[in-house]
Amino acid sequence: MPTTPVRALAAGLLAWCVALAGAPAGAVSPAGGAAAPPPPVxxxxxxTYRSFDVIASHGPARVxxxxxxxxxxxxxxxxxxxxxxxxxxxxxxxxxxxxxxxxxxxDFFDITETQHPGVEATGASVGPAVGGGRRLKAAVPDGQRFGPALPAGTDTRAVLGVGTDGRARLDRLVLDGGVTTPDGSFPLGGLNQYALPVDSVGVFTSHWGSVSRLRATCGTDEDRAAPCGTETYEVTVRAGRVVAGSPVPGRGAIAEDTEVLVGREAGARLLRALAVGDRVGVRHRLVAEGSRIPYRFAVGxxxxxxxxxxxxxxxxxxxxxxxxxxxxxxxxxxxxxxxxxxxxxxxxxxxxxxxxxxxxxxxxxxxxxxxxxxxxxxxxxxxxxxxxxxxxxxxxxxxxxxxxxxxxxxx
Incomplete structure (x- = not known):
C-alpha cells in the first residue's frame, strides 16, 4: 500500500509534521505524506485493514x-x-x-527455561486470559514474567478485552478463589499458571493441557531464575474428593471433572495433610477490579x-x-x-x-x-x-x- 498514514491519524498529523532532525525522542512523522490516503480495505x-509507514527515531517503520x-x-x-x-x-x-x-x-509468554535444567518451558502466557466467557488462567507474579520492564504502577494482572456489555476496556483481572478441606479453608494462589507465588496452592484444570506442572514451583515472586522449590506436593481431586497425592507435580491431560492442586513450601504442607477420600471444594473466579463487568474475552x-x-x-x-x-x-x-x-x-x-x-x-x-x-x-x-x-x-x-x-x- 502507499506509504501514507491512515485517515484516522488526521488528528495527529499536525504533531507529526515536524522535521525528524528536530523532533523529540519518541516523536514519529508520516512517510510519503504528499499522497492522498487510500481508503481502507x-x-x-x-x-477494515490498512497499512502505512512512519519515520521514527530509529528509522522507517511500517504499521x-x-x-x-x-x-x-x-x-x-x-x-x-x-x-x-x-x-x-x-x-x-x-x-x-x-x-x-x-x-x-x-500476551508475552514462558518461552524458555534455560535457568532450570530439566524443566520444560510451558509456552503459557504471563497474564490473565478469558476466552468465550471462560476463565482460562490468572496472572503469574510480577517477578516471574517474560518481557520488557513494566511501566510504573502496572503489573501482570493488566488486561485488555471486551466485557459482557460489548465494550472494549482496560482493567486488572484479580484471582478470587479458595480451597475448603476437612481441616478448614485457605486462599487459592493461582489458576493454570506457569508460576505460583511462594508458599501458595494453585489449581490446574482441563484448560491447562498436558505439559508438566513442575515449572509452577520454580523461581520466586521476585526472580524467575531462582531455583525450583524443594518442598512441593500435588493432590488430584475428582468430583470433589481426593483421589491421589504426589510429592512431585506431574504432567498429562486433566479430565473435565478433575482438578489438580499444586502446592509449594507452606502450600505443599497444607496439601500433604489431605488423604485419599477427603472431600475438597475449590472455587475460583477472575474479578475485573475497576469496572466489575465480567469479560467475554481478555488478554494480558x-x-x-x-x-x-x-x-x-x-x-x-x-x-x-x-x-x-x-x-x-x-x-x-x-x-x-x-x-x-x-x-x-x-x-x-x-x-x-x-x-x-x-x-x-x-x-x-x-x-x-x-x-x-x-x-x-x-x-x-x-x-x-x-x-x-x-x-x-x-x-x-x-x-x-x-x-x-x-x-x-x-x-
Missing part, C-alpha cells in the same frame, strides 16, 4: 492496523488459543481454525496509553518490532496493530512511539502485546478460505504463540 461489515466496530451486528472479538493454556501455534493457524477475519498475536500485556496520555516513564530509546491493541469511541471500537519485521523496517518503534501511534490512530487507551518475533497480524479477504499474514515476521517465519485476539463476522 473492508474485511467484513465494520472491520499494520485493523479497526473493529464493535457496534456492527454480527461482529465479535474473542481469544484465539491452541485449545490449551500450555500450548503454542502460529497465529495464522489459530485464526484459520476459528474462521477469523483478522487477528493479532497476544500492559497499558501504554490512558485517556489519551502516554503512561509516564515509557522507554523512548529501545526500538523493536511490536504489537498493540487499543480502544476508541468509548470502547465501541477496537484497534489491532502490528509492526512489520521485514528488511528495512525491523528497527521498529520505541514503546513511547507505540503509544503515540496508537493515540494518533484514535485510541483513547492502548495496550502493549508481545513483540519481536511474536508480532503477527493476519487478515482474511472476503472470498478467501485462509488468512494472509500482512506483516513480515521479524524472524522470517511465524513464531508459535499461546494466544491472540481474533475478529469474527457473521456478515
Amino acid at each position: 473492508a474485511l467484513a461489515p465494520g472491520v 499494520h492496523l485493523v479497526s473493529v466496530d464493535l457496534r456492527e451486528p454480527g461482529v465479535s472479538v474473542d481469544l484465539l488459543t491452541p485449545g490449551s493454556v500450555a500450548a503454542r501455534a502460529p497465529l495464522s493457524s489459530l485464526a484459520d481454525a476459528r474462521a477469523a477475519v483478522a487477528g493479532v498475536n497476544g 500485556g500492559y497499558p501504554v496509553l490512558r485517556a489519551g496520555a502516554a503512561l509516564p516513564g515509557l522507554d523512548p530509546l529501545t526500538s523493536a518490532v511490536r504489537s498493540a491493541a487499543g480502544r476508541a469511541d468509548g470502547g465501541r471500537t477496537l484497534l489491532l496493530m502490528a509492526l512489520d519485521g521485514g528488511l528495512g523496517f525491523r528497527t521498529g518503534l520505541t514503546i513511547a512511539e507505540v503509544a503515540e501511534v496508537m493515540r494518533d490512530a484514535g485510541a483513547e487507551d492502548a495496550f502493549s502485546l508481545d513483540g519481536g518475533g511474536s508480532s503477527t497480524l493476519v487478515t482474511r479477504d472476503l472470498a478467501a478460505s485462509a488468512v494472509t499474514v500482512r506483516n513480515h515476521p521479524a524472524e522470517g517465519v511465524e513464531r508459535p504463540v499461546p494466544n491472540g485476539i481474533g475478529v469474527f463476522s457473521r456478515g
